[in-house]
Amino acid sequence: MKRIQQSTFHPAWWLKSPHLQTLWPVFFRSRPHLDLQYERLELADGDFIDLAFHPRPDSPLVLVIHGLEGSLESHYAQTLMQALHKAGFASVFMHLRGCSGTPNRLASSYHSGRTADVAEVLAHLRNTGRMPEAAVGFSLGGNLILKYAGETEAESGLKAVVAVSIPFQLEECARKLEKGFSVIYGRYLTGKLKAAYRNKFSQMPSPLPLNINTVGTIFDFDDQITATLNGFDGAHDYYTRSSSRQFLKNIQTPTLIIHAQDDPFMYPSTAPTEAMLSDDVTLELTTHGGHVGFVSGRVPWRAEYWLETRITEWLQMQLH
Numbered sequence: 001m002k003r004i005q006q007s008t009f010h011p012a013w014w015l016k017s018p019h020l021q022t023l024w025p026v027f028f029r030s031r032p033h034l035d036l037q038y039e040r041l042e043l044a045d046g047d048f049i050d051l052a053f054h055p056r057p058d059s060p061l062v063l064v065i066h067g068l069e070g071s072l073e074s075h076y077a078q079t080l081m082q083a084l085h086k087a088g089f090a091s092v093f094m095h096l097r098g099c100s101g102t103p104n105r106l107a108s109s110y111h112s113g114r115t116a117d118v119a120e121v122l123a124h125l126r127n128t129g130r131m132p133e134a135a136v137g138f139s140l141g142g143n144l145i146l147k148y149a150g151e152t153e154a155e156s157g158l159k160a161v162v163a164v165s166i167p168f169q170l171e172e173c174a175r176k177l178e179k180g181f182s183v184i185y186g187r188y189l190t191g192k193l194k195a196a197y198r199n200k201f202s203q204m205p206s207p208l209p210l211n212i213n214t215v216g217t218i219f220d221f222d223d224q225i226t227a228t229l230n231g232f233d234g235a236h237d238y239y240t241r242s243s244s245r246q247f248l249k250n251i252q253t254p255t256l257i258i259h260a261q262d263d264p265f266m267y268p269s270t271a272p273t274e275a276m277l278s279d280d281v282t283l284e285l286t287t288h289g290g291h292v293g294f295v296s297g298r299v300p301w302r303a304e305y306w307l308e309t310r311i312t313e314w315l316q317m318q319l320h
Contacts, residue, residue, distance in 0.1 A: 003277040004285060007258070009306050011288040012297040018262035019181060021290030024303065025075040032082050036072075036093075041124050047108075049121060050100035054081045056090040060319045061125075063132040064093045065118070067139030067165075067292070069192040071099050076138055076164075076292055076307070083308035087316060092132065094121055096141070103200035107207050108229050112140050112170055113242025115148040122157060133319050134160040136311060138292055139265075142166045142257075143244040149255060150247025160318040161255040162311050163244075165263055165292045171239035173266045174219045182264045185291075186218055193221050248277050255281045256314050258307065260289030284310075 015024055037053040052072055062084055066074050072093055081091045096110035097117065104110075110117065118135075125131050135158055137145035142163030149156050167173040177186030194212055208228060215221050223235035232238035261268045277283060286294065297304040 003274045003279070003281060004283045007284045007286040007310075009286040009289060009294055009310070010296055012295050012300075012303060014300045015293075015295050015297075015303070016288055018260070018264045018288065018290040018293075021260070021262075021288060021293030021295055022185075022264060023290075024295050025293060025305070029075045029079065029303070029305070031073065031075065032078050034078050034081060034085075041121060043117070043120055045106065047097060047104050047106045049097060049117060050095040050102070051121070052093040052095070054085055054091045054093075056085055056088070059088055059090045060133040061090045061092060061130060062315065063122070063125075063135040064091055065135065065137040065141030065145060066093075066096065066099065067141050068189055069099065069196065070138065070141070071095060071101070074138075079305065080136065080308055080311065083312050084315075087312035088320065089134075089312070089315065092125070092130075094118075094141075098196060098200060103196070103203060107204075108231075109226065111226050111230055111238070111242065112143050112167070113147060113238070114230070115144055115151060118144055118148045119152075126157065131157060134158060134162070134315055136162040136164070138164045139167065143168070143170070143242070146244040146251070146255070146257070147242070147247045149253050150244070150250040153250050154252040156253050158253050160315055161251075161253050162314065163255070163257045164259075164307065164311075165265070166244060166257060166259060167266060167270070168243060168245040168272055169239075169266075169270050170243045171219075171236065172270055174217070174222065174235070174239070176264075176266050176270075178217050178219070185265060190215070190218050190221055193218070193225075197225060245272050245276060248272055248281055251278045251281050253280060254318055256311075257281065257283045258286070258294070258310065259283060260286045260291070260294070262288055263291045265291045
């Protein structure tokens with residue numbers, strides 16, 4: 001099988017632009033409100049991670065991880081969990097540190113390379129008899145799960161991995177969000193990061209002597225805050241060590257990466273080449289789709305969401 005394949009996805013003709021693909025589900029997709037079971041995992045370092053389960057008895061469990069400043073309220077979160085349930089899977093949603101509505105306890109934060117948190121969540125689930133058979137990660141969460149699978153190789157414990165709209169090269173993506181129309185996304189995400197920082201450090205003293213109001217871009221935030229709080233020597237060191245692209249060749253778990261070549265968060269060249277992929281990784285490229293968009297449909301205002309169908313069908317092939 002080819003490690004890079006062209007997708008059969010066709011965008012809605014009335015939402016062909018990458019920006020419309022990206023923004024439509026954010027603003028117009030209705031979110032289900034599932035009957036979830038919540039659990040707080042106390043971490044070894046004294047912090048915590050909040051989990052949300054959508055159970056389905058005697059069904060394979062799928063771990064779902066959100067993107068930058070995402071949560072259960074993200075447009076892809078409960079919609080995917082609902083689709084997984086209908087397709088015969090249980091699911092558990094992993095909130096990264098501080099993203100469940102309550103600031104995390106430590107000065108350090110979640111970030112694109114913090115795979116130790118994924119490992120600790122999986123160890124907890126394994127030890128309590130609920131080991132997921134698969135994981136699905138979106139954007140930053142996808143970068144995390146790919147890095148984790150590449151670091152652990154055959155020992156990941158997962159039987160399948162899906163990653164969607166991945167910032168394979170973090171520094172390149174951060175810089176892309178400073179250019180053209182993509183500046184809009186960059187400003188929005190930087191605003192959310194700064195708001196989370198202010199909220200967290202209104203409840204405890206910040207170890208950083210900086211004026212958060214002077215932070216203007218994601219690169220600035222990562223250089224002055226993310227890197228410093230998490231033991232990196234600036235943004236370049238953080239991005240270099242945390243980018244998932246360098247780990248893809250080591251993955252020994254069947255893995256599907258879904259990626260749009262018009263993703264406004266990055267360049268077409270950001271995606272890996274076939275030589276960078278292991279034999280267990282398939283990169284499915286779409287010409288259109290934006291960032292975690294992939295909206296299809298023939299009739300205006302009757303959007304169809306191809307992504308959930310593709311993910312659930314692929315997981316059924318791998319796990320059933």
